[in-house]
Amino acid sequence: MRGIAFPRPLLYQWAMAGDPEIPESDRLGDLPHPRSRGELFGHGDAEARFVDAFRGGHLAHAWVLxxxxxxxxxxLAYRMARFMLRQPHAAAGQGLDMAPGDPVFQRVASLGHPDLLVLRRPWDPERKRPKAVIPVEEVRRAGGFFAKSAGEGGWRVCVVDSxxxxxxxxxxxxxxxxxEPPDKSLFVIVCHAPGNLPATIRSRCRVMxxxxxxxxxxxxxxxxxxxDLPHGDRRALVRLASGSPGQALSLAMAGGLDLYRAMVGLIAELPRLDVPALHGxxxxxxxxxxxxxxxxxxxxAGWLARLVRETAAETPGQDDFAPGETEAMRRLAGRGSLDRWIELWEKVNRALAEAEALNLDRKQVVLNAxxxxxxAAQS
Structure with missing residues (x-):
């Protein structure tokens, strides 16, 4: 008996969604993936703008979040995708909410909807980790995806994350x-650093x-x-994450508060550096x-960004997440020039990007930072 020949994109997405041995690049640990989340807090205005644009007949074909x-x-991107894939059968007064039991919700969650394409970093089987970038071959899949008729006769949606x-x-x-968008096509593009988005793409999208x-x-x-996390530690994580729920959860999962306090302990001793403690x-x-x-x-990088802000303002901040932090910041602000701290902040950000892109030795990157x-503290 011959098997069913599924197209490669569908096989790829099912494999990425269904194999527990293949971590998804756009998923935070073992927490539910964004496409499986039914609720979203804090972005009601953005949702209303999207729905109003659709109902008003002036929906942009590409949105940058x-x-x-x-x-x-x-x-939000997956809520928008489900809403469009539900058309034209959505209820007249329906916003972006959808019951998890809805067939569209379930097929989007499993990446099994034929009219949904997700572009994200694929798994690298050799390095046993997601690739550092989304290969151009993956992006070109969008051309073939939109060149075909919608499998269910409605809209086709491409989510780029990120x-x-x-x-x-x-x-x-x-x-x-x-x-070159065909009719009834929608791009939803997740963007963490809008300042790096090329103007040629930005000009063709509606940016929220x-x-x-x-x-x-x-x-x-x-x-x-x-x-079991104490209330004070939770609040510290939230403040360190600048209110970002995902970042706060990421910090909690990685033991970020302990790492931060150990990091500040090292910084507080500068320009003397406790080499054994640093290696530990x-x-x-x-x-x-x-x-x-x-x-x-x-x-x-976040600590240095705060140091830059407070050096420029010539005043220490009010948040103190680790013992001696404010004093260390005040002392270092007086030692290095503002330009020197900005340069170091840029180097730390580049080091993170290069380590992930080039698979550099992680420990050495931390030591170099x-x-x-x-x-800088010795200047």
Missing amino acids: AGPRGIGKAT VDDLNANGFNALLKAVE NLRPPADDVADRLVAEHFP FADTAVRRGDDGFRVTMELL FSGLQT
């Missing part, structure tokens, strides 16, 4: 797809700039998934996997 990581952009994972060739391929929801939203989510800190970060390394570098801190 821009804002910091972890604030619900991907969840556009930040494209390289120059990927951006060019996406531009070609976005600038999203902000983190109120702190109590992130606090509630962290409490739900980490019920770097080992701890690396043992926690890619997430632990990424969280460590993001915490360091602190060596740069020590040099």
Whole structure:
């Protein structure tokens, strides 16, 4: 008996969605994937603008959901996708809410809907991790996807999560797809750093700039998934995450508060550097996997960004998430020039991107970052 010949994109997406041994690049640990989430908090105005545009007959064919990581952009993207894939059978007064038992909801959650295409970093079987970028070949799939008739006669939706994972060739391929849209086609593009989005793509999209929801939203989510975490620690995580629920959960999963306090302990001793303690800190970060390394570098970059702001303002901030933090910041602000701290902040951000793209030694990247801190503190 001959099997059914499914097209490659559908096989690929089912494999990525259904194989528990293949982590999804756009999923946070073992938490529910955004496409499986029924609720979204804090972005009601954005949802209303999208629905009003559709009902008013002036729906843009491509939308960019821009804002910091972890604030619900991907969840909103899939809510928009489900709404369009439900047309023209959606109830007249229906917004973006949809019951999890709805067949459209279930097929989107399983990546089994024939009129949905998701572009994201695929799994690299050799390195046993998601690829550093979305290959241009993946982006070009959008051309073939939109060239075919909709499998169910309605809309076709392409979700890009995220556009930040494209390289120059990927951006060019996406531009070609976005600038020649067929009827009843929709792009929903998740973007973490809108300043890096090429103007050629931005000009062909409607951009919705999203902000983190109120702190109590992130606090509630962290409490739900980490019920044993003390209230004070939860609030500290939320503040470190700038109110981003996803970032707060990521920090909690990686033991981010412990990492942050250990990091500040090292910084507080600068320009003296406790080398054994630094190696222990770097080992701890690396043992926690890619997430632990990424969280460590993001915490360091965030601390430097705060130092830059407070050096420019010539006044220390009010938040103190670790013992001696404010004093250390005040002292270092007086040692290095503003330009020097900005340069170091940029280097730390580049180091994180290069480590992930080039598969560099994670521990050495952490050690190099602190060596740069020590040099700046000695000036």
